[in-house]
Amino acid sequence: MPKDGGIGASTKRREDIRFLTGKGRYTDDINLRGQAYAYFLRSEVAHGRINHIDTKTAAAMPGVLTILTGDDFVAMGGNPAGWLIHSRNGDPMKEPKRPVLAHGKVRHVGDAYAVVIAETYQQARDAAACIDADITDLPAVVDMARALSDSTNLVHDEIGTNQCFDWGWIEDNRAAVDAAFATAPHITTLQLINNRLTPNAMEPRASLGDFDPGTGDYKLYTTSQNPHLHRLLIAAFVMGMPENKLTVIAPDVGGGFGSKIYHYGEEAAVLQAAKLLNRPVKWVAERSESFLSDAHGRDHVTKIELATTKDGEFLALRTETMANVGAYLSNFSTATPTFLHGTVMAGPYKTPLIYVNVKTVFTNTAPVDAYRGAGRPEATYSLERVIDKCARELGIDQAEIRRKNLLTPDQFPYQTPVGLVYDTGNYQATLDKLTDIADLAGFEARRATSAKNGKLRGLGLSTWVEACGIAPSNLVGVLGARVGLFDAATVRVNATGNISVMTGAHSHGQGHETVFAQIVADRLGIPAESVDIVHGDTSKIPFGMGSYGSRSLSVAGSAMTKAVDKIIAKGKKIAAHMLEASENDIEFKDGSFSVAGTDKAKTFGEIAFSAYVPHNYPLETLEPGLEETAFYDPANFTYPAGAYACEVELDPDTGHVTIASFACADDFGNVMNPMIVNGQVHGGVGQGIGQALLENTTYDENGQLLTGSFMDYAMPRASDVPYYTVDHSCNTPCTHNPLGAKGCGEAGAIGSPPAVVNAVIDALHRAGHSHVTHIDMPVSPARVWAAMNQA
Amino acid sequence: MQLIDQRDIAADVATVWAAILDPDVLMACVPGCEFMTGTADTGFEAVVVQKVGPVKARFTGVVTLSDMVKHQSLRIAGEGKGGPAGFAKGGANVTLTPTESGTRLAYEVEANVGGKLAQLGSRIIDGFAKKMADEFFTRFQTAVEGEPEEVAAPEEKKKGWLKRLVS
Numbered sequence: 001m002p003k004d005g006g007i008g009a010s011t012k013r014r015e016d017i018r019f020l021t022g023k024g025r026y027t028d029d030i031n032l033r034g035q036a037y038a039y040f041l042r043s044e045v046a047h048g049r050i051n052h053i054d055t056k057t058a059a060a061m062p063g064v065l066t067i068l069t070g071d072d073f074v075a076m077g078g079n080p081a082g083w084l085i086h087s088r089n090g091d092p093m094k095e096p097k098r099p100v101l102a103h104g105k106v107r108h109v110g111d112a113y114a115v116v117i118a119e120t121y122q123q124a125r126d127a128a129a130c131i132d133a134d135i136t137d138l139p140a141v142v143d144m145a146r147a148l149s150d151s152t153n154l155v156h157d158e159i160g161t162n163q164c165f166d167w168g169w170i171e172d173n174r175a176a177v178d179a180a181f182a183t184a185p186h187i188t189t190l191q192l193i194n195n196r197l198t199p200n201a202m203e204p205r206a207s208l209g210d211f212d213p214g215t216g217d218y219k220l221y222t223t224s225q226n227p228h229l230h231r232l233l234i235a236a237f238v239m240g241m242p243e244n245k246l247t248v249i250a251p252d253v254g255g256g257f258g259s260k261i262y263h264y265g266e267e268a269a270v271l272q273a274a275k276l277l278n279r280p281v282k283w284v285a286e287r288s289e290s291f292l293s294d295a296h297g298r299d300h301v302t303k304i305e306l307a308t309t310k311d312g313e314f315l316a317l318r319t320e321t322m323a324n325v326g327a328y329l330s331n332f333s334t335a336t337p338t339f340l341h342g343t344v345m346a347g348p349y350k351t352p353l354i355y356v357n358v359k360t361v362f363t364n365t366a367p368v369d370a371y372r373g374a375g376r377p378e379a380t381y382s383l384e385r386v387i388d389k390c391a392r393e394l395g396i397d398q399a400e401i402r403r404k405n406l407l408t409p410d411q412f413p414y415q416t417p418v419g420l421v422y423d424t425g426n427y428q429a430t431l432d433k434l435t436d437i438a439d440l441a442g443f444e445a446r447r448a449t450s451a452k453n454g455k456l457r458g459l460g461l462s463t464w465v466e467a468c469g470i471a472p473s474n475l476v477g478v479l480g481a482r483v484g485l486f487d488a489a490t491v492r493v494n495a496t497g498n499i500s501v502m503t504g505a506h507s508h509g510q511g512h513e514t515v516f517a518q519i520v521a522d523r524l525g526i527p528a529e530s531v532d533i534v535h536g537d538t539s540k541i542p543f544g545m546g547s548y549g550s551r552s553l554s555v556a557g558s559a560m561t562k563a564v565d566k567i568i569a570k571g572k573k574i575a576a577h578m579l580e581a582s583e584n585d586i587e588f589k590d591g592s593f594s595v596a597g598t599d600k601a602k603t604f605g606e607i608a609f610s611a612y613v614p615h616n617y618p619l620e621t622l623e624p625g626l627e628e629t630a631f632y633d634p635a636n637f638t639y640p641a642g643a644y645a646c647e648v649e650l651d652p653d654t655g656h657v658t659i660a661s662f663a664c665a666d667d668f669g670n671v672m673n674p675m676i677v678n679g680q681v682h683g684g685v686g687q688g689i690g691q692a693l694l695e696n697t698t699y700d701e702n703g704q705l706l707t708g709s710f711m712d713y714a715m716p717r718a719s720d721v722p723y724y725t726v727d728h729s730c731n732t733p734c735t736h737n738p739l740g741a742k743g744c745g746e747a748g749a750i751g752s753p754p755a756v757v758n759a760v761i762d763a764l765h766r767a768g769h770s771h772v773t774h775i776d777m778p779v780s781p782a783r784v785w786a787a788m789n790q791a
Numbered sequence: 792m793q794l795i796d797q798r799d800i801a802a803d804v805a806t807v808w809a810a811i812l813d814p815d816v817l818m819a820c821v822p823g824c825e826f827m828t829g830t831a832d833t834g835f836e837a838v839v840v841q842k843v844g845p846v847k848a849r850f851t852g853v854v855t856l857s858d859m860v861k862h863q864s865l866r867i868a869g870e871g872k873g874g875p876a877g878f879a880k881g882g883a884n885v886t887l888t889p890t891e892s893g894t895r896l897a898y899e900v901e902a903n904v905g906g907k908l909a910q911l912g913s914r915i916i917d918g919f920a921k922k923m924a925d926e927f928f929t930r931f932q933t934a935v936e937g938e939p940e941e942v943a944a945p946e947e948k949k950k951g952w953l954k955r956l957v958s
Contacts, residue, residue, distance in 0.1 A: 044877050044878055044906035045878075045905055109905065109906075109909075125875075127876045128875075129875045288907070288910060288911075291910070292910070699797040700909070702903055702905070704903075704904070704909035704910075705909065705910055706907050706909065708910025708911060709910060709911055711911070711914070713913060727932070
């Protein structure tokens with residue numbers, strides 16, 4: 001058993017004490033002297049030409065300090081896309097400017113075109129209602145297919161098209177894939193939609209901008225998953241200031257799920273207003289604004305084809321996808337449908353030939369970007385659904401067809417046909433474990449019981465692999481990334497032996513403060529409570545890239561491990577001097593430096609003290625102090641994988657689907673804190689069930705958001721999710737990072753949607769509704785009932 | 792949303808046509824209309840107070856009459872801004888056909904909303920628009936025909952019955 005507080009212990013989350021007792025400190029909890037408030041005026045039409053904005057009446061309203069419009073930001077740069085993608089023909093993607101505030105045109109409902117700063121929020125909001133904007137309504141581009149075929153109605157006139165790029169992956173595979181399809185004994189085709197989702201973090205976005213006229217320094221408190229990335233984007237690209245003049249602080253952040261990776265215009269606007277007014281300016285989004293202006297997720301329309309032998313052996317796979325990017329390119333919106341989607345289309349299978357085509361489309365809707373899983377849920381859903389359909393067409397058991405095509409342990413490392421090298425995995429083991437924990441053998445008996453109660457029971461499976469901890473920087477640079485994807489940590493050992501660890505990762509609910517302390521404590525053999533984790537403040541932490549894409553543990557955790565190893569190496573030098581031994585003879589174990597084969601030893605605390613009070617210290621060869629920084633750039637992605645089983649009960653009278661059970665057998669590599677991993681899987685599967693059964697962001701044909709509140713956007717509630725059976729004992733540690741860890745943050749949201757939908761189709765087939773080959777998500781009662789009752 | 796309906800009015804086409812162009816009739820027929828000014832030629836300015844689901848707002852806007860073919864057809868279009876509540880706009884293509892008993896008034900209505908109205912009230916917009924159109928044309932019918940007798944008659948009877956009870 002692991003030592004309590006060390007690696008592998010289910011240490012309770014230390015941050016929960018402050019969260020559960022109301023002591024968390026979120027952006028809106030921070031109030032600065034003289035603070036004013038911002039209200040953003042947002043477009044009510046999806047597409048319109050701004051002719052004139054009359055702010056005179058509004059400016060004279062009580063408490064109003066200033067009103068800024070798009071005109072006030074024309075000199076600033078645009079908010080850039082983080083990845084440059086090239087089309088199949090070699091052309092670079094179309095990259096229209098994304099200004100701080102809409103200028104010239106408004107391009108989606110919720111596109112902010114003016115901001116009022118006033119003494120109180122209510123005054124700002126009242127004044128905004130008196131702004132008279134002359135905006136000519138233009139026809140909205142909402143449907144992706146129509147957006148591509150109609151070149152007369154453009155979201156961005158200056159680029160001459162609504163297509164951002166037409167990407168082929170891998171273009172060299174195309175001919176061979178087409179040839180395989182031409183001669184394939186069996187082809188399964190499926191058209192499907194990865195439904196659009198709204199992230200709905202519990203804490204809405206918020207920003208507080210501050211400017212010090214004495215030093216010229218800006219400070220931004222904001223809801224960010226990656227404060228250094230925000231600093232880089234705001235300073236270098238948008239506002240044009242030296243990075244060292246801007247501090248970005250992301251204090252406690254209440255959930256992100258991707259939506260807080262990105263820089264949004266509101267952040268630059270409050271900084272600019274703070275400078276102009278010489279007063280701090282705060283903005284906190286209302287829930288309605290979150291629905292309208294947070295980057296949404298998914299929104300793919302896909303045709304997927306699977307070529308197989310008559311026995312169900314996969315020969316080739318081909319997909320054509322339209323991916324919505326919305327009205328502007330959000331920071332990772334071009335990477336999500338491409339390198340986070342096309343590259344995992346092999347899944348855990350040995351399909352030899354794969355070609356992926358993605359066309360990204362501008363529409364008059366909110367920007368679409370990475371949302372928990374980011375491209376990988378879209379790929380996994382398409383793949384696991386077409387495999388399920390194929391199995392039914394060929395009359396092969398759904399577990400059997402997967403087992404037949406899974407990569408085998410002897411095939412690792414495995415070069416996929418879509419560009420990745422899987423370092424390690426054992427997909428049979430997780431499927432075997434799932435068979436056991438989900439009691440697949442007992443399904444028929446449970447189905448009979450459900451039938452007695454008048455319910456149709458179905459079983460759905462999903463075997464999946466994801467690529468996370470995106471890296472290495474030199475490779476992603478070739479693929480179009482405009483940032484590095486390393487991370488960094490500084491381990492500062494204080495004179496009295498306690499430790500502050502400054503990390504580039506950012507926790508917004510994941511439990512980093514607990515887990516990172518476990519890692520450092522375990523490696524140093526000291527109690528976890530003597531380690532503090534510092535994150536979220538660019539003035540304190542080393543340059544890191546934040547938390548998204550299940551990267552914190554495998555990348556930032558590895559940087560931390562490297563920094564601790566440097567501490568140990570220096571500690572050995574100090575110990576060698578103090579113990580009058582050769583450095584090579586010093587062993588470090590359980591918090592003690594000792595001379596091998598003797599009882600001569602110094603504790604970690606004694607070494608730390610000596611480093612800061614260097615009276616007996618090798619000053620001529622060694623600097624005093626005990627603080628080390630390490631940067632870590634991974635050699636490869638990590639490849640978590642798993643096998644999921646979902647059982648549903650379907651009411652044939654209403655079409656209502658209930659999740660009866662859900663089991664997950666995951667391989668996350670080495671697990672640091674099993675309890676936190678369970679929580680991550682529970683949350684991810686909950687979000688996947690939300691996508692599969694409930695959630696759907698819907699715009700009408702005029703681009704009005706119809707799901708603009710929780711009255712119309714159905715989030716999963718406790719009664720919608722089952723008791724989860726979660727296992728992560730079948731692990732194949734990552735081979736290229738020091739922790740052997742793979743990442744677990746997105747897994748649940750990736751593996752679960754196809755398991756749910758496969759289970760619904762299974763229930764219908766077992767009840768004789770074999771004409772139902774597919775139902776798009778969300779699988780609502782109305783859709784199920786209609787599918788059952790169609791001819 | 793779109794809806795198509797018709798109703799028979801006991802008045803000749805010329806009377807119905809004149810009523811449609813009369814601002815006083817129009818004001819009396821638009822539900823929630825607080826104020827209306829203007830002419831059929833130049834268009835009308837109007838202030839209308841309405842509650843759509845959870846959103847109550849005062850809409851200021853314009854009503855225009857166009858595509859006028861005398862005694863036959865025209866288009867009534869309106870657009871109102873409700874401040875923070877959003878906007879509503881819609882139109883009705885109206886055709887008049889003479890019948891034995893008077894005039895058949897047929898209409899096709901389309902309505903759109905935006906802003907908070909669309910965000911918070913989208914579920915109820917269709918029902919709301921239908922109710923508004925029904926009310927408009929019912930009031931219009933009443934304005935042209937006078938109080939319908941068949942409605943008044945049972946009212947009388949009811950009164951008689953009530954009177955009998957209390958007396």
